[in-house]
Amino acid sequence: MRHLLALTCLLASPALAQLPEPVAQLPGAGRPVDVEAYRERRARLSERVGDGIVLVPAAARRDMEAHVLQDGDFRQDDYFFYLTGVETPEAWLLMVAVGGATQSATLYLPPTNPHAVRWTGLQLGPGPDAERLTGIERVAPLDLDSLDRAVMVATMRSAAPLYTVMYAGTTDNERVRRWMTSGRDVRNVVPLMDSLRVVKDALGLTALRTAVDITTEAVMAAMRAVRPGMYERQLEAVIEYTFRDRGADRLGFPSIVGSGPNSVILHYDVNRRQMEAGDLVVMDVGAEYGQYTADVSRTIPVTGRFTERQKAIYDLVLGTQQAVIKAVKPGMTVGDLERLARQYMSEHSGALCGPQSCTRHFVHGLSHWLGMRVHDVGDYRMPLEPGMVLTIEPGIYLSDENLGVRIEDDILVTEHGAEVLSAGVPRTTEDIERLIQSAVQPQATGSR
Ligand code: GLY
Ligand code: MN
Numbered sequence: 190m191r192h193l194l195a196l197t198c199l200l201a202s203p204a205l206a207q208l209p210e211p212v213a214q215l216p217g218a219g220r221p222v223d224v225e226a227y228r229e230r231r232a233r234l235s236e237r238v239g240d241g242i243v244l245v246p247a248a249a250r251r252d253m254e255a256h257v258l259q260d261g262d263f264r265q266d267d268y269f270f271y272l273t274g275v276e277t278p279e280a281w282l283l284m285v286a287v288g289g290a291t292q293s294a295t296l297y298l299p300p301t302n303p304h305a306v307r308w309t310g311l312q313l314g315p316g317p318d319a320e321r322l323t324g325i326e327r328v329a330p331l332d333l334d335s336l337d338r339a340v341m342v343a344t345m346r347s348a349a350p351l352y353t354v355m356y357a358g359t360t361d362n363e364r365v366r367r368w369m370t371s372g373r374d375v376r377n378v379v380p381l382m383d384s385l386r387v388v389k390d391a392l393g394l395t396a397l398r399t400a401v402d403i404t405t406e407a408v409m410a411a412m413r414a415v416r417p418g419m420y421e422r423q424l425e426a427v428i429e430y431t432f433r434d435r436g437a438d439r440l441g442f443p444s445i446v447g448s449g450p451n452s453v454i455l456h457y458d459v460n461r462r463q464m465e466a467g468d469l470v471v472m473d474v475g476a477e478y479g480q481y482t483a484d485v486s487r488t489i490p491v492t493g494r495f496t497e498r499q500k501a502i503y504d505l506v507l508g509t510q511q512a513v514i515k516a517v518k519p520g521m522t523v524g525d526l527e528r529l530a531r532q533y534m535s536e537h538s539g540a541l542c543g544p545q546s547c548t549r550h551f552v553h554g555l556s557h558w559l560g561m562r563v564h565d566v567g568d569y570r571m572p573l574e575p576g577m578v579l580t581i582e583p584g585i586y587l588s589d590e591n592l593g594v595r596i597e598d599d600i601l602v603t604e605h606g607a608e609v610l611s612a613g614v615p616r617t618t619e620d621i622e623r624l625i626q627s628a629v630q631p632q633a634t635g636s637r
Contacts, residue, residue: 219276219313220479224324226392227274230385231294234272235286237381240349243284244340245269245378246362250278250309262439267561268354268382270480275323277312281336282325285343295339296323297331333364344373352378379566386560387567388576393560394601396479397578398610400437401599403476404483405613407431411472412621413628417491421446421460424472432476441475441482442563448491452593453586455553464491469499471595475563484563484580485611486597493625495618499592501541502585503618506594509534509583513555517600517607523569523579527555530583542587550585559599577602578610 234243248266265276272282273296281297301314313319319328329335344351353365355377360366369375389397407428414427425446432440447457448470464470473486488503490496495503512533513526535546542550556579558565567577582597599610615621 222274222323228324231272231291233385235291236289238286239289241286242343242351243378244353245282247278247280294325295327295329296325297329297336300330350374350376352376383566388574389578396481400476400478400481400483401610403432403435403437404485405611406435408485408487408614412489412624415491417466419464421448421462425460428474437476437478439477441477445473447471450591453588466492471593480561482563484559486595488594489621493622500618503594505537506583506585506596510581510596513581519574520572522572523556530555547585550587556580573602575602575604
């Protein structure tokens with residue numbers, strides 16, 4: 190009951206995330222498509238393709254029984270979504286690029302099936318509205334034989350290669366596999382699309398900012414709710430409740446809420462331990478919105494007060510993170526940032542971790558690209574450019590002391606430096622202590 194009260198307080202919070210305004214509602218699943226922004230994305234892919242046919246399938250529908258789904262809803266394929274914004278399962282996009290321009294684009298949508306509508310609701314299907322709502326010139330009812338014929342005609346007419354989606358040289362789509370073994374010039378569109386995805390456009394950045402804002406609220410809600418005796422899963426519940434309440438579509442990845450001995454386990458997501466006074470708890474979480482995910486970590490004391498030892502380790506991690514964030518600018522590489530982080534931590538370790546530097550307890554990488562995936566696509570050797578988004582997340586994990594600290598923010602590379610998208614989440618020990626202590630702390634409930 191008390192826990193419910195805490196959730197009710199969250200509901201009343203005035204700082205509701207500002208969700209982008211709908212343009213025109215799609216039937217059934219799916220948000221309105223910003224048709225100009227998606228046309229621009231297809232145009233940029235055509236520039237990269239030059240002359241070629243591009244064939245991109247949507248994700249397959251999944252069945253609750255056959256695929257034993259626990260908590261995974263349908264999620265569109267990232268490449269298909271990137272080019273269309275359409276969330277209909279089992280659709281296809283066929284594009285023809287000539288001389289670096291999109292000559293034609295056809296969206297194949299499965300015909301509306303009244304039986305499926307009964308079970309899973311209305312999806313965007315072929316019909317007079319679909320062209321207007323998606324901004325794709327031609328929307329045809331999907332029939333795989335006519336799709337095959339259209340691909341064949343397009344490849345014969347232009348004698349250009351066929352670009353399609355192959356993950357690591359293969360694919361799980363039967364149709365695509367058949368094209369790969371057809372003896373035609375079939376190439377992988379993934380590297381071309383990854384080079385687009387790694388630099389965020391305005392559309393992607395708006396979704397990403399929304400995901401980060403929702404995550405910011407959720408982590409702050411967890412800081413207000415934490416108290417000794419609470420279970421990790423209850424903190425997870427506050428975070429995930431806030432995600433959905435503020436408009437998140439789903440989790441970007443399983444929420445990590447690791448306290449005490451679990452704070453040193455990098456990807457601990459069991460979240461069943463009861464937290465005790467004196468513990469630190471590492472929360473590493475991300476809401477997904479519009480198919481883009483945030484990824485934010487904070488480490489907080491369960492009592493609302495860091496011990497001297499915890500504060501010393503925390504401040505070394507924070508100092509490292511801030512030194513790196515200050516250094517971010519176009520032209521640097523992720524490798525440069527990694528070296529800088531380790532150098533800073535090493536030079537400032539003193540005797541904190543014994544005779545050796547604390548860097549030997551910094552046991553994961555500093556950064557990864559962030560976008561449609563939490564560990565997003567992109568070549569890590571690329572020099573940073575404005576529009577790239579990466580995490581900066583140093584950590585120190587002292588297993589002997591059950592003391593783990595990770596601080597992670599989401600960083601947008603700008604023309605002259607960086608913008609911390611997750612700047613709204615408290616990160617100094619003082620600010621974290623103040624927020625935790627400012628909250629009324631009811632007793633824990635639940636005993637399992
Ligand atoms: N948020 C989990 C990770 O970056 O690995
Ligand atoms: Mn991360």
